[in-house]
Amino acid sequence: MKEVALFSKVIGTGEPLIILHGLFGSNENLARVAKELSTNFMVHCLDIRNHGRSPHSDEMSYEDLVKDLLVYMDQHKIESADFIGHSMGGKVAMSLALAHPNKVNELIVGDIAPVTYSPHHLEILEALESVDFNRDTTRNAVDQTL
Numbered sequence: 001m002k003e004v005a006l007f008s009k010v011i012g013t014g015e016p017l018i019i020l021h022g023l024f025g026s027n028e029n030l031a032r033v034a035k036e037l038s039t040n041f042m043v044h045c046l047d048i049r050n051h052g053r054s055p056h057s058d059e060m061s062y063e064d065l066v067k068d069l070l071v072y073m074d075q076h077k078i079e080s081a082d083f084i085g086h087s088m089g090g091k092v093a094m095s096l097a098l099a100h101p102n103k104v105n106e107l108i109v110g111d112i113a114p115v116t117y118s119p120h121h122l123e124i125l126e127a128l129e130s131v132d133f134n135r136d137t138t139r140n141a142v143d144q145t146l
Contacts, residue, residue: 003064003071007053009045012038015105016081018069019045020089022111023121026052030086041082046072048089062095069096073103082106 009027017037021029027045034043047054049068057064069092073081082105085093090109097104127146136142 002057002059003067004049004055004057005075006049006068006072007047008072009034010042010076011035011045012041012043014041016076016078017041017043018073018078018081018083018093019043020048020083020085020092021046021051022087022089024051025086025089028052030084033084044072044076044078044081048092062092065092066096066099070100070103079103080105082108084108085110085112087111 007027009031011034019027019030019034021027027047030045034045037043046069048065050056050060073079080103083093083096085091085107087110090112093104093107094109097107131142131145133142136145
């Protein structure tokens with residue numbers, strides 16, 4: 001398991017608040033929430049591995065994602081933080097809280113529970129893999145293939 005250096009946008013001042021997006025998302029998904037909260041917190045909006053501008057890797061377990069968070073926190077000298085996690089980001093934050101409770105002060109999780117879900121995005125992933133981006137160079141062409 002090799003950690004990746006996560007891309008982030010940091011706004012505001014105050015105690016650290018880390019926002020984690022859901023599957024197929026990016027740091028932009030909760031930008032409006034981040035802006036509102038930046039009046040009271042230093043908000044770190046992250047791109048989780050394999051999303052947005054963060055590096056891509058063949059490895060993507062929750063253990064990997066927690067390791068990435070720990071490295072990010074260490075790089076930014078964050079001993080502990082508050083977290084907001086949406087969907088997959090919520091599961092990452094919950095995993096961090098369980099494995100390293102001293103790193104999580106407060107936690108808000110939306111749209112996911114601390115249970116194991118069966119795979120349910122396989123059809124979407126298969127459809128995306130069927131697109132030949134050398135051939136389908138416009139959004140309309142990709143839509144037709146999908």
